[in-house]
Amino acid sequence: MTGPRLAGRVRFYLHDTFPVSEYERKVAHRKATLTLGAYGAFTVGAIANDGRTPLELDLATVGPETFRER
Secondary structure (H helix, E strand, O other), rough: OOOOOOOOOEEEEEEOOOOOOOEEEEEEEEEEEOOOOOOOEEEEEEEEEEOOOOEEOOOHHHOOOHHHOO
16 A cells, blocks of 8 residues: 655654754655654654655664664
8 A cells, every 4th residue: 555645845854852853855756855863763754745754763663773672
């Protein structure tokens, strides 16, 4: 099953311990990318497609074990 095609802008929501916890990125080639450094895992949220597509990813479920355990 596929969802709606990603378009427009995506707003990312990070943990509130980040100095800036919200970012907005333009979709390019059907992707919106946010690259940043972090010490440990947290849940990142995103809103896409003019608010019609809420997304959430728990970073403790992906990536290297040393990152997940911090």
